[in-house]
Structure formats: structure tokens, C-alpha cells
Amino acid sequence: MIRGPVMLLVLPALVTVGVIATATFGGDELRRVLSLADYNTRIVVLGTTLLGAAAGLIGTFTYLRKRAMVADALAHATLPGIAAAFLIVGQKEIVPLLVGGAIAGTLGVLCVMGLRRIPRIHEDAAIGIVLSVFFGIGLILKSAATQLSMGDQAGLDRFIYGTTAGLIKQDAWLIGMTAVLILLTVLLLFKEFRLLCFDAAYARSLGRRVRVLDLLMMALVVITTVVGLQAVGLILVIALLIIPAAAARFWTDDLATMTWLSVEFGAASGFVGALISGSYANLPAGAVIVICAGVLFFFSMGFAPERGAVFAWWRRYALRRRIGRQHVLRALAEHEERYGNLATLPLARLQQTRSWRASELRTLIYRCRAADELTIDPSDNIRLTPTGRVRAHRLLRNHRLWELYLIRYADVAPTHVDRDADQIEHVLPASITVELERLLAEKQTAIPASPHPMGDVS
Amino acid sequence: MNLLSKQRRLPEAADQHHDPRAPISIHDMTVAYHRRPVLWDIDFAAEEGRLIGIVGPNGAGKSTLIKACLDLIPKASGSIRIYGKPYKKQRQLVGYVPQRESIDWEFPINALDVVTMGTYGKIPWCFPPRKKHRTAAYEALEKVGMAEYAHRQISRLSGGQQQRVFLARALVQDAQLYLMDEPFAGVDAATESAIIALLKDLKARGRTVLVVHHDLQTVKSYFDDVILLNMRIVASGPTATTFTEENLRKTYGGKLTLLVEAAEAIARGGQENR
Numbered sequence: 037m038i039r040g041p042v043m044l045l046v047l048p049a050l051v052t053v054g055v056i057a058t059a060t061f062g063g064d065e066l067r068r069v070l071s072l073a074d075y076n077t078r079i080v081v082l083g084t085t086l087l088g089a090a091a092g093l094i095g096t097f098t099y100l101r102k103r104a105m106v107a108d109a110l111a112h113a114t115l116p117g118i119a120a121a122f123l124i125v126g127q128k129e130i131v132p133l134l135v136g137g138a139i140a141g142t143l144g145v146l147c148v149m150g151l152r153r154i155p156r157i158h159e160d161a162a163i164g165i166v167l168s169v170f171f172g173i174g175l176i177l178k179s180a181a182t183q184l185s186m187g188d189q190a191g192l193d194r195f196i197y198g199t200t201a202g203l204i205k206q207d208a209w210l211i212g213m214t215a216v217l218i219l220l221t222v223l224l225l226f227k228e229f230r231l232l233c234f235d236a237a238y239a240r241s242l243g244r245r246v247r248v249l250d251l252l253m254m255a256l257v258v259i260t261t262v263v264g265l266q267a268v269g270l271i272l273v274i275a276l277l278i279i280p281a282a283a284a285r286f287w288t289d290d291l292a293t294m295t296w297l298s299v300e301f302g303a304a305s306g307f308v309g310a311l312i313s314g315s316y317a318n319l320p321a322g323a324v325i326v327i328c329a330g331v332l333f334f335f336s337m338g339f340a341p342e343r344g345a346v347f348a349w350w351r352r353y354a355l356r357r358r359i360g361r362q363h364v365l366r367a368l369a370e371h372e373e374r375y376g377n378l379a380t381l382p383l384a385r386l387q388q389t390r391s392w393r394a395s396e397l398r399t400l401i402y403r404c405r406a407a408d409e410l411t412i413d414p415s416d417n418i419r420l421t422p423t424g425r426v427r428a429h430r431l432l433r434n435h436r437l438w439e440l441y442l443i444r445y446a447d448v449a450p451t452h453v454d455r456d457a458d459q460i461e462h463v464l465p466a467s468i469t470v471e472l473e474r475l476l477a478e479k480q481t482a483i484p485a486s487p488h489p490m491g492d493v494s
Numbered sequence: 495m496n497l498l499s500k501q502r503r504l505p506e507a508a509d510q511h512h513d514p515r516a517p518i519s520i521h522d523m524t525v526a527y528h529r530r531p532v533l534w535d536i537d538f539a540a541e542e543g544r545l546i547g548i549v550g551p552n553g554a555g556k557s558t559l560i561k562a563c564l565d566l567i568p569k570a571s572g573s574i575r576i577y578g579k580p581y582k583k584q585r586q587l588v589g590y591v592p593q594r595e596s597i598d599w600e601f602p603i604n605a606l607d608v609v610t611m612g613t614y615g616k617i618p619w620c621f622p623p624r625k626k627h628r629t630a631a632y633e634a635l636e637k638v639g640m641a642e643y644a645h646r647q648i649s650r651l652s653g654g655q656q657q658r659v660f661l662a663r664a665l666v667q668d669a670q671l672y673l674m675d676e677p678f679a680g681v682d683a684a685t686e687s688a689i690i691a692l693l694k695d696l697k698a699r700g701r702t703v704l705v706v707h708h709d710l711q712t713v714k715s716y717f718d719d720v721i722l723l724n725m726r727i728v729a730s731g732p733t734a735t736t737f738t739e740e741n742l743r744k745t746y747g748g749k750l751t752l753l754v755e756a757a758e759a760i761a762r763g764g765q766e767n768r
């Protein structure tokens with residue numbers, strides 16, 4: 037779990053890693069780009085960083101509201117608007133084109149929301165329909181625009197694929213204002229957005245206007261998408277809305293933390309992606325930014341504590357091993373209890389006490405021996421060492437006390453039992469431990485015992 | 495013009511059928527999903543300060559009844575009043591515990607934050623919940639015996655614990671009228687009696703509680719009044735006189751009653767007319 041001031045360090049850390057990585061593999065162009073000396077580079081890097089942050093911020097909520105794919109339909113639906121605006125205005129002035137894109141995008145979102153209300157049309161179908169139909173219309177209008185403007189195709193293509201290097205000051209301003217707008221909205225409406233994303237029906241029962249909140253959220257997505265079109269293109273802009281949020285989810289169970297992390301992930305992807313694509317002139321920046329976000333995602337999936345796959349695997353493995361060792365020691369202690377302190381236990385009999393695979397048991401024995409808990413002679417007879425004996429008998433006692441506790445205090449037990457705790461006294465109040473000790477002494481003959489007692493020796 | 499003014503007078507006409515002192519009164523309500531009516535001609539008025547059980551077979555429309563009371567689904571006809579006024583004006587007075595349906599358990603939120611949501615109705619837009627709201631939420635968690643789990647992410651709670659969290663969320667609303675959809679689903683016997691004690695406490699403080707309940711064995715001991723529901727109200731009133739074998743047979747016996755057939759005929763006819 038990530039929390040507290042550590043979070044402020046995430047972005048600088050990521051950026052540093054990115055810069056070092058770029059520098060290590062970089063070419064000649066590199067020093068100039070990295071130093072941000074060039075005015076154009078500064079604008080581009082600033083623009084993409086802010087875009088990443090803005091998308092990461094609003095993306096958290098669309099992701100949790102499960103509206104992320106609506107944003108994809110939205111992005112594709114901007115194309116007819118842009119092309120139509122171009123046909124009407126007849127020039128490449130950016131603002132009218134973006135307005136056209138925003139209008140068409142909004143229409144697309146409304147269409148998805150409307151279609152979804154028809155029974156038998158699920159959300160995915162509604163998205164697919166809107167996305168493809170709008171995009172198709174867009175392609176037709178674009179080809180009309182291309183013919184009119186005598187083959188000036190690149191003018192509109194940049195909205196599809198993005199040309200980050202072409203970002204100018206005005207674009208960076210637009211992106212910056214969008215980021216501020218989204219930040220203010222989220223700060224003000226954090227509580228409402230949380231309620232909406234978690235439980236819309238309950239929000240409605242409290243009298244919150246769910247429809248209004250949804251539309252507001254989608255409006256912010258529309259704006260983000262539209263200002264982001266030139267930087268990453270309409271095909272990839274969806275990635276910036278989904279990936280940072282999805283990556284952030286691995287690190288925390290707290291919404292505020294997740295939101296903040298998502299912003300940092302988005303910003304870092306934008307920053308590092310723009311640097312890399314600036315250093316290798318021919319790499320398309322939108323794609324590189326998205327790849328950076330993807331790297332962050334897979335890293336999070338693998339290495340986030342608690343939820344990351346690698347740590348989860350490691351924890352499972354370590355737990356298995358610890359429990360296994362405890363079982364071995366307990367079995368030996370029970371054996372000693374019956375046959376005296378110097379009794380040895382043949383490996384084969386030990387194996388019968390649990391469903392151990394031979395190789396697994398050998399590994400466990402090996403580890404116990406390495407910890408100086410037991411010795412094993414060449415004919416596979418096992419005996420506890422003095423250290424091991426102390427530990428084993430303590431384990432056995434703890435185990436029995438817990439068993440008794442479960443029976444005696446069944447009503448509150450599940451909340452208190454921590455069988456893995458080193459000593460029962462560490463978890464339970466002394467009075468209860470004393471009581472259990474007394475019970476244990478009383479019942480020593482009829483121990484409820486472990487579910488896997490040693491087989492009787494004949 | 496004439497038509498408009500007539501329409502405007504209609505709600506007043508409806509108000510005559512409602513007792514303004516009743517925590518909830520339902521008049522002549524029919525609810526349909528896509529033209530298939532699932533609740534017919536519901537008429538009911540609750541008395542204040544009582545525990546009221548709603549029983550009926552699966553698909554009888556119990557959840558639908560509760561959702562209609564909360565304006566979560568549109569009514570085909572009829573009207574509902576909470577203390578004499580439409581729900582829209584009385585939201586503060588109503589607390590709701592949903593059936594464990596569409597909650598996203600993986601949502602990044604802990605038990606305490608879920609319960610704090612119960613106070614959102616009292617906090618205006620744009621203001622964050624304050625210390626006192628969180629304290630109230632914590633106390634509600636204590637009441638349902640879940641304080642130890644306040645900071646646990648909700649997917650890491652057991653089903654019964656999750657249920658108690660949502661109960662706490664309703665409690666913290668401090669409502670006059672509670673609508674609970676199967677609060678006892680998946681709850682062990684000890685928890686069930688703890689919840690019942692809570693409900694009796696609510697009742698002692700003059701609150702009215704409507705509970706959808708499935709265990710016919712306990713109806714008599716838990717509830718003062720009972721509504722037997724199967725697409726229509728089969729019977730309603732004090733448990734002692736209403737919860738009879740004959741009424742139960744009418745509620746649960748032979749599900750394919752005339753009403754179901756009629757409903758399906760209407761749905762079919764409607765589709766043909768389209």
C-alpha cells in the first residue's frame with residue numbers, strides 16, 4: 037500500500053528513471069532534448085505531461101464508473117465533427133475544428149447513452165455501433181475534405197494519429213486550462229463522484245442527480261479527448277484515460293490515493309514519452325506515450341505490493357513454506373511427547389502424517405536443518421536439536437491453545453484468531469491465556485488435538 | 495390549456511387518498527417493466543413505529559415494491575406518499591438497504607467510507623464529509639459490531655459482514671422510515687438476532703421499518719405487521735391475524751395464477767399492436 041508523503045515522490049522518481057533510460061540508449065539529439073533547452077521541446081513536453089495528468093485524473097472516475105470504453109466511442113466520434121468543421125470553415129484554424137470535434141463527440145456519447153436504454157442492446161453493442169458509424173461518416177467527410185483542399189491530407193490525419201511534435205503554445209495552453217478545470221471539478225465534487233461510481237442507485241435514493249453528474253463527467257472526458265487529439269490522436273487517446281487509472285488501482289485501496297497516483301502515472305507517461313520520441317525523431321509520440329503508460333501498467337501488475345502478481349506469488353510461496361515448517365516441527369514435537377526426547381522419527385512415517393510430496397518434504401527438512409532445528413541421519417531418521425525442541429514445543433502448545441480457544445470462545449473467535457502469531461499471549465489478553473492454560477492442563481488426556489495427529493505406532 | 499389545468503389538479507385529487515400521518519402510504523400503484531406489470535393495484539398504509547415484514551415468493555415483486563417507493567423505477571399508475579408528501583421532498587426521512595445486487599466489491603473503498611456515504615444526504619454538494627460525519631459513521635459501525643473492520647476494503651469482508659456495513663450505512667442516515675431489502679440474507683443466527691435487536695431499538699424510537707424477509711419461521715416473532723405479496727397484496731395487517739396458513743397458501747401456492755397469465759397476455763397484445 038502506498039500512502040502519505042511517499043506519493044509525492046512517485047512522479048519525480050518515474051521521471052528520473054525515464055530520463056536515465058532515455059539517456060542510456062539515446063543518440064546525438066539527446067542532450068539537446070533532455071536539457072529542454074529547445075523552446076519547441078519544452079512546449080511539447082509540457083503539453084503531453086499536462087495531458088497525461090488531466091487524463092489520469094478524470095480517467096480514474098470513468099474507469100471506476102466503467103465508462104472507459106464510452107470514451108473510446110467518443111474519441112472516434114470526434115472525426116466527423118472535425119472534418120465537417122473543416123469543410124465549413126475551409127481552413128486549418130484549430131479552434132473551430134476542435135469545437136466541431138467536441139460537438140460530434142458529445143453527440144456520440146449521447147447516442148451511446150440513448151441506445152443503451154433500449155432493451156436488448158447492451159453497452160458494448162451500443163459502443164461498437166456508435167464508434168464505427170461515426171468513424172465511418174468521419175472517413176467519408178475527411179475524404180471529401182481532402183479532395184476539396186487538393187490533397188492536403190495531413191491536415192486531418194494528425195487528429196487520427198497525433199503529431200505531438202507539432203504542438204504549439206496555444207495547444208499547451210488549452211491542455212493546461214483543461215487540466216485546471218478538471219482538477220477544480222474533481223476537488224469540488226470528489227464526494228459526489230465517489231458516490232456515483234460506487235453506488236449510483238443509492239446516490240439516486242439520496243437525491244443526487246445521477247444523470248447530471250454522469251453528463252458532467254462525460255463532458256470533462258469530451259474536453260480532455262478533444263484537446264488531446266492532436267497530441268496522441270483519436271485512436272490512442274483512450275489509452276491515457278484507462279491505463280494510468282488501471283495501473284494505479286494495483287497500488288492502493290483508497291480512492292484519493294488512487295486518483296493521485298493515476299495523475300502521476302499519466303503525467304510521467306506524457307513526460308517520458310515525449311522525451312523519448314523527441315530524441316528519436318521518427319518515433320510517433322502518441323504511441324511512445326501510450327507504451328510508457330503500458331510499461332507502468334505491467335510493472336504495477338507485476339510488482340505492486342499486495343496486489344502485484346510477483347509479490348502475491350512470493351507471499352503464497354513464503355506462507356506455504358512457513359506453514360510447512362511448522363507442521364514438520366509440530367509432528368516431531370508430538371512424536372517426542374509420546375516416545376521421549378531422544379526418539380527419532382523416520383522420514384517415511386513423517387510423510388504419512390500429511391499429504392506431503394516427497395520432494396516438498398525434503399525441501400522443508402532441508403530448511404529446518406539449515407535453521408538448526410533438526411538433524412537427519414543417513415538412514416533418514418529425524419531428531420530435533422535443542423533449539424528445534426524449544427521452538428517445536430512452543431508451536432505445539434500454541435496450536436493446542438488456539439484449538440481450545442476456538443471451542444471455548446466460538447462466538448468471537450473468527451475476529452481474534454491469529455494462529456500464525458508467534459505466541460498466543462501476543463494476541464490474546466493474559467487472563468484468557470491463563471484460562472486456556474488451565475483448560476489445557478485439565479484436558480491433557482483428551483486433547484482436541486490437531487486434525488492430523490500422528491498415527492499410532494504399532 | 496384546459497387539459498393542462500386538469501393535469502395540474504390531479505395530484506391534489508391523489509392526496510385525498512393518503513393519510514398524512516402514515517410513514518408510507520401507497521395508493522392504487524401498478525408497476526411494470528417494459529409493459530409487463532409485476533405489481534398490480536397496490537394499496538397500503540403503514541402505521542408509525544412498527545416493524546413490517548414483506549414476504550412472498552421469488553419474483554413476487556418485493557424488491558420492485560421497495561424500488562418504486564424510492565422512485566428508482568417509474569410507476570405505471572398510482573401514487574406514494576411519505577408522511578403525506580412525495581418521496582422527492584422527503585428523501586431525508588428514508589433510509590435504504592439494497593439487496594446485494596450490483597455493488598462493485600472491488601471498488602477502492604473501505605467499510606467506514608461506505609457508511610459515511612449515509613451522511614451525504616445531509617451534506618450539500620461540493621462539501622466534503624467532516625469529522626462529525628465520520629464519527630457518526632464509526633458509531634454506526636460499532637452498533638452493527640463492525641468497528642474492527644472500519645478500514646478494511648469491502649471485498650475483504652465476508653458476505654454477512656458486508657451486509658452489516660450496508661445496514662450501518664442506512665442507520666447513519668438517521669431516517670424515520672427504513673426500507674430494507676433482505677438484510678438477513680447470508681447472515682448467521684447470531685448476527686440475525688443482533689440485527690433484529692437493532693430494528694427493535696429503531697422501533698422503540700418511533701421509526702418505521704419495512705423489511706423484505708424470506709424466512710417464514712421467524713416472521714411471527716420479528717414483525718408487528720406483515721405484507722403478503724405476490725404481484726398484488728394478498729393480505730396485509732397485524733401479523734397475528736394476517737399471517738395465516740390460508741393467506742400463505744394464496745401467496746405461495748400455484749405460482750401460475752390468473753394474474754400472471756393476464757400480465758403475459760397484456761405484454762403479448764402490446765407487442766402485436768406496436
Ligand SMILES: Nc1ncnc2c1ncn2[C@@H]1O[C@H](COP(=O)(O)OP(=O)(O)OP(=O)(O)O)[C@@H](O)[C@H]1O
Pocket residue numbers: 527528532550551552553554555556557558559
Ligand atoms: N430490471 C428488470 N427488467 C424486467 N423485469 C424485471 C426487472 N427486475 C425484475 N423484473 C421482474 O419483475 C418481477 C419482480 O421482481 P423483484 O425483483 O421485485 O422480485 P422479488 O420479489 O424481489 O424476488 P426475490 O425474492 O427473488 O428477490 C420478476 O418477475 C422479475 O423477473
Ligand SMILES: [Mg+2]
Pocket residue numbers: 556557558593675
Ligand atoms: Mg428481491
